[in-house]
Amino acid sequence: MKYALGIDIGGTEIKIALINRSGVIKELRRVPHNTPSDAKTVIDGLVNLIISLLKSAGMSIRDLEGIGVASAGDIDYKKGIVRFTPNFGWRNVPIKKYFNRYFKIPIVTDNDANAASWAAYCIEFKQKIDNLICVALGTGVGGGLILNRKIFHGATGTAGEIGHIVIHPGGEKCNCGNYGCVEVYIGAKYGYIVNTAKKEILSGRKSIITELINNDFSILTPKIITMAAKQNDSLAIEVLKKAGSELGIALANVVNLLNPEAIVLAGGISKSGKYILDPVKETIKKCAFKTPAEKVKVVISKLQDKLGVIGAGCLILYPY
Amino acid sequence: MKYALGIDIGGTEIKIALINRSGVIKELRRVPHNTPSDAKTVIDGLVNLIISLLKSAGMSIRDLEGIGVASAGDIDYKKGIVRFTPNFGWRNVPIKKYFNRYFKIPIVTDNDANAASWAAYCIEFKQKIDNLICVALGTGVGGGLILNRKIFHGATGTAGEIGHIVIHPGGEKCNCGNYGCVEVYIGAKYGYIVNTAKKEILSGRKSIITELINNDFSILTPKIITMAAKQNDSLAIEVLKKAGSELGIALANVVNLLNPEAIVLAGGISKSGKYILDPVKETIKKCAFKTPAEKVKVVISKLQDKLGVIGAGCLILYPY
Numbered sequence: 169m170k171y172a173l174g175i176d177i178g179g180t181e182i183k184i185a186l187i188n189r190s191g192v193i194k195e196l197r198r199v200p201h202n203t204p205s206d207a208k209t210v211i212d213g214l215v216n217l218i219i220s221l222l223k224s225a226g227m228s229i230r231d232l233e234g235i236g237v238a239s240a241g242d243i244d245y246k247k248g249i250v251r252f253t254p255n256f257g258w259r260n261v262p263i264k265k266y267f268n269r270y271f272k273i274p275i276v277t278d279n280d281a282n283a284a285s286w287a288a289y290c291i292e293f294k295q296k297i298d299n300l301i302c303v304a305l306g307t308g309v310g311g312g313l314i315l316n317r318k319i320f321h322g323a324t325g326t327a328g329e330i331g332h333i334v335i336h337p338g339g340e341k342c343n344c345g346n347y348g349c350v351e352v353y354i355g356a357k358y359g360y361i362v363n364t365a366k367k368e369i370l371s372g373r374k375s376i377i378t379e380l381i382n383n384d385f386s387i388l389t390p391k392i393i394t395m396a397a398k399q400n401d402s403l404a405i406e407v408l409k410k411a412g413s414e415l416g417i418a419l420a421n422v423v424n425l426l427n428p429e430a431i432v433l434a435g436g437i438s439k440s441g442k443y444i445l446d447p448v449k450e451t452i453k454k455c456a457f458k459t460p461a462e463k464v465k466v467v468i469s470k471l472q473d474k475l476g477v478i479g480a481g482c483l484i485l486y487p488y
Numbered sequence: 489m490k491y492a493l494g495i496d497i498g499g500t501e502i503k504i505a506l507i508n509r510s511g512v513i514k515e516l517r518r519v520p521h522n523t524p525s526d527a528k529t530v531i532d533g534l535v536n537l538i539i540s541l542l543k544s545a546g547m548s549i550r551d552l553e554g555i556g557v558a559s560a561g562d563i564d565y566k567k568g569i570v571r572f573t574p575n576f577g578w579r580n581v582p583i584k585k586y587f588n589r590y591f592k593i594p595i596v597t598d599n600d601a602n603a604a605s606w607a608a609y610c611i612e613f614k615q616k617i618d619n620l621i622c623v624a625l626g627t628g629v630g631g632g633l634i635l636n637r638k639i640f641h642g643a644t645g646t647a648g649e650i651g652h653i654v655i656h657p658g659g660e661k662c663n664c665g666n667y668g669c670v671e672v673y674i675g676a677k678y679g680y681i682v683n684t685a686k687k688e689i690l691s692g693r694k695s696i697i698t699e700l701i702n703n704d705f706s707i708l709t710p711k712i713i714t715m716a717a718k719q720n721d722s723l724a725i726e727v728l729k730k731a732g733s734e735l736g737i738a739l740a741n742v743v744n745l746l747n748p749e750a751i752v753l754a755g756g757i758s759k760s761g762k763y764i765l766d767p768v769k770e771t772i773k774k775c776a777f778k779t780p781a782e783k784v785k786v787v788i789s790k791l792q793d794k795l796g797v798i799g800a801g802c803l804i805l806y807p808y
Contacts, residue, residue: 324783327745
């Protein structure tokens, strides 16, 4: 059995896992990532963690096909460098070189959304299609494109910014500096979903959300709204439907432009299941051309928050 | 010198040309295309035209590398079939088979926007970049994607529908059934540009357009508005700027999503030159991410309405 080590470096947590070609995790470790951080110190810490993880798995570095590193930010995947990750305070970090000092095995690096889409493609769709779009719904909205069976990077490696498809020109302000990006309406950090629900309730709308949060709006999250939706709360269902429709508008554009076989939703609000998925599908059906809209399969990832670390391993196990 | 025969089948005209690898046209014929039409009759007519064209060029069919056919509509490029072109009334026309009955040389078929983008890539950019987007601005708005040095078709061959990127959800109705597609604001058939100018003038706005059309709005075209802009007419400049900005919103999405090295504008309103190009560039700069926005080169095609027929020849001369 071939194994790779996958590393997913996120803004709050770093995951390390032993992955096989079926995407199965043999060992997984999670460590907090306090950002901004010093890249060299972080990597030195990871090296010790890797050694300990291999030991507890009864393996040695020679049993690995290589190490795949998925990181947030702007990555030079050809050179194995993290060019810029504002959240970490990292600039021009030679990831590949750092790891190669300790481990003389193949090291590859790519953007976390790209790694996630590669996992969705290699593991969830078993490389049986040609084109897949992965949408990482989290604090922001990331995206990865698999086009013609390969990760598509574009000219400078920034392709896939699905979160910054403008769906309402002149709309709400986005952190990117633009207005009306889909991320504003569905990214957790903007609180649009929560605020919409809050506003309706404060203006007198009845909802079991009020009970669930015991009238304390500071604890209201999309998760709680989903709980309310599952109890058939009409406001909760409506709010999630609106969010799903907004995402659907952006994805209808993607469907018309790229005509993919699959769109995989992962992270955050995708955990609301059908309450998000159904309006996404309906909007694509309504807004995109018939043939590509009928062709595309829109699903919620089963691997969810492990997509990144499994994808990191897949960067090694499924050369691209 | 290698030559191919390019055929561009449009809704009002068919172009046939002898093309070399530099994209130079040695012989060109244009014939009207009265649609709806009977595909077999049209192709039989083209066969005679090809024979006459070769004769006048002092060449025989054996001097050709092959025949490339670009057609509007939904094309199965792998099988050489026009699946559906509503404007022509064509359904499942085996183009390759029809031509192969007469000419035993390679025949390839692709969508006209794809062929145009292939010409822009092979001839205008000499294959020196990896990713190029071609936007065909005509009665509608078509698009072709060159990704990783190949025409990108997507799952069912419909990729590249740039005209149907929604820029104003719930906006003006588009022929595709959806609302607020960019095509509505810049495609000639919707008359948005002309109508905006007309409305302003009728509401009392001074403009030399009034003189240019001798007060007859039925003859007002984007070309006349461009003439007025060249004479520094503020309304004309404003109207074209608005149209360019609308296109820019859609293209900023494309830049964020695909991070291409080049965007080539061709046809119709692109002939307004800087009056359209400048606002397109400004909007991309304003709306897209810094790195991909700085990377992308937005230009107006020099080959213009010959892009399709040259691209058809390139389908043969530059295998893809």
